Amino acid sequence: MTSQAFPFSAIVGQEEMKQALTLTAIDPTIGGVLVFGDRGTGKSTAVRSLAALLPQIAAVRGCPYNCRFDAPNPACPHCQQHPPEREETRATPVIDLPLGATEDRVVGALDLERALTRGEKAFEPGLLARAHRGFLYIDEVNLLEDHLVDLLLDVAASGENVVEREGLSVRHPAKFVIVGSGNPEEGELRPQLLDRFGLSVEVASPDNIKERIEVIRRRDAYERDTAAFMKKWRAADTRHRKKIIAARALIDTVETPDAVLEKTAELCIALGADGLRGELTLMRAARARAAFAGHGEVTLEDLRAVAALALRHRLRRDPLDEAGSTTRVARVVEQVLPE
């Protein structure tokens, strides 16, 4: 047992999940990933390994809100009081939101220590502040208390956390990407929350015995000698991270031809996916995929590859349709984008 996350590159199979996490690491505006599947299929393993893939960010030294040095937030409670002096690089935050977290811990609250000892009214930033410019990971997202879900939705929509309580009045930027995982058998997710996730993945255990054996073999090796296992896979993880950094640099120059845009719209209309969010996400995901491959232009192949990821959770539910949403997307992709 160890606290070092399992290396991303050592995850066997689960290509779709790996692709979704990679795409959102390249372009966080895609808007996060929802991973749904049975227990023991490696959902949280994959998400926890994401941190190692993310490039570092530059921020104002000492600022708990991860403010940019060149453009600190004018409303930042820290930078208002302590003018930014120096810049530092830090890891992109991947913050765990534990299920039992209280509202205080999530949004921040009165700093008890300073209040009790010095009688000062000071704000103690919560998890949302720490997740700014990074990722917020919610395991068992479907078991999260409703009032926390409401709160997250509100902050995720506005990109700003507003705290008005205990005589405090604080607002600070909180732009983060939500990554969630859960088991659909234990409860469904409200559509409002579903819609916040850019991509969604359904994972299952591999049905091929060879793959399953490999899963067990690697996991076992990792648990028995973590250090050696990490060393073995470090190079592969580094390569993957470099590819992500290269894709980030490239993505702004990737062209999206009109033909691809048309097909994007056509797909969304054919599927009856609500709102424009689906189209935007689909396009961004396709572009990130092209950038990851080092291409200068989005192709229909990119679109085909990410359609299910970007759309399956946006379909209107049809409980009488026995086919799952993955099948429905596949059907439509087949029609709109025949190979």
Added chain:
Amino acid sequence: MTAPAPIPPRNWPRIPAEDWAAALLAVDPGLGGICLTSRAGPLRENWLAAALALGTRGHARVPVGAGEDRLFGGLDLAATLASGRPVIASGLVEEVGTGTLVVPMAERLAPGIAARLGQAWDKGAGFAVIALNEATEDEPAPPRALLDRLAFYVTPEARAQRDSAAPLSAFTAEDIAGAMARLPDVSVPDALGEALVAAAARLGIGSARAALLALAATRAVAALRGHESAAQEDAELATALVLAPRATRLPDQEEDPVDPERSPPPDDTPPPEDAAEPPTREDTTPPEDLLLAAARAAIPPDMLAQLAARGALARRSGANAAGAGEDQKGSARGRPAGTRRGDPRSGARLDLVATLRTAAPWQPLRRKMAGVEDRVLVTPEDFRVRQYKQKREKVVIFVVDASGSAAMTRLAETKGAIELMLAEAYVRREQVALIAFRGTGAELLLPPTRSLVQAKRRLSGLPGGGGTPLSAGLGAALQLADQVRRRGQTPHLAVMTDGRANVSRDGAPGRAAAQEEAVATARAIRFAGIAALLIDTAPRPQQAAKDMASALGALYLPMPRVDAQALSSTLRAALNPTQGAA
């Protein structure tokens, strides 16, 4: 702990499953733990004491109903007040370290807490869990987030009382210490590891954790038995202990699924022993098949039949547990809806932290005024009390007549209505359950759930036809409604029948007696104050159904041609006005 002593030859097969589980867990806490299904009593306590005595890393018992603070730590208020700065108390999980957490009444454990335990494991906490499950067959099992990470599920068979001071049957502290010393060097041949994974797949076990745990258990068995390299028989025992209780289907084999010769003889000692020493073995049999044979032998005969009949879903570790997560969460205690200023003496719960927060900014001033230095001064206007929102969740229990020729359509449309309702359930916070009655009895086909996925899975291929045991159906509904109430949810019955019973509860045919019994059960439901709705499914409205509705105190709705859309919207309309009253 140093030189591995040779293990004296011993009668390994006579050791019951729960003792193997305890010993293996002591050897390797990485196995997660044990879920012991048993009633409370001296037998269980003795086993527990013996099991804990084998472990060398200490233990702690989780108080029933312990909050997250107690388990995972939180603000220590007494110390905080005394020192004037926040003092964080450690939780049980931290205190127990790599020891064993005993979770009594595990079936009542909140899924949120189970999930956090899982997260603690994921982050490298090295504790083990012994979960004591007292749920009976038809009650929800412990949360799946917990079960999935425990290697062993055991149900001890009744047997002579154990002496609490005696060590576990065959194992001594030296055995355990020796095995712990040997464990790091035990290897598992590749072929054996692969056979374990293949066996898990063929038993319909999706979770990769199960196979990993079986692999770890194989290693621990080998260490206990003094094998340097795990042998086939070690893997067989691990299969019987870890994989068999998780099986959701029988491996496809040509032979009869319920093979009496392979099932353990009922009067003999518990199953896994057969697994440890299969009667004969041909060297040509692939290891995977031997493991499957071991798994089969370890699955109790009644469950074999059940698995064979259903071809899906083992009750013990399957969807039941998933439903449990939903149920326990519920809104039984209402969800916290913030705090407000108020007087804690009027029965409200004081929110200490919020109270302190309110008092905090005033401390310098108050201290100056009161002339004290080292005390926190709290005045009544600082008091904050917790507010809970008592939004009660509704559980709609469908009680469907699955007898006679029209059963199939009726069931199919009910299934459609259930799915429609569940598709909207996230908005309305409803759960749905289905009881069908036919032939000689009633069956709970869908335990209360909010999950569309689960409903779909469980409602595929419903059986129909036979006599009409209306009273059995109503009886089952009353029982379920009772359970639902105890969880703090509000039951609503939707009974679909023509009101004409012809089978009594004991299975005896006869219209008059059956009818009388059904009316009596209906009255019991009415006296219990359970809201009900009777949908008359006969081609023409029936007097019998009207009478039944009045016995139930139910709203009567004739619906000669049931269809899913109409049914769900009618129910919606009929049930919603009562919402406020719930």
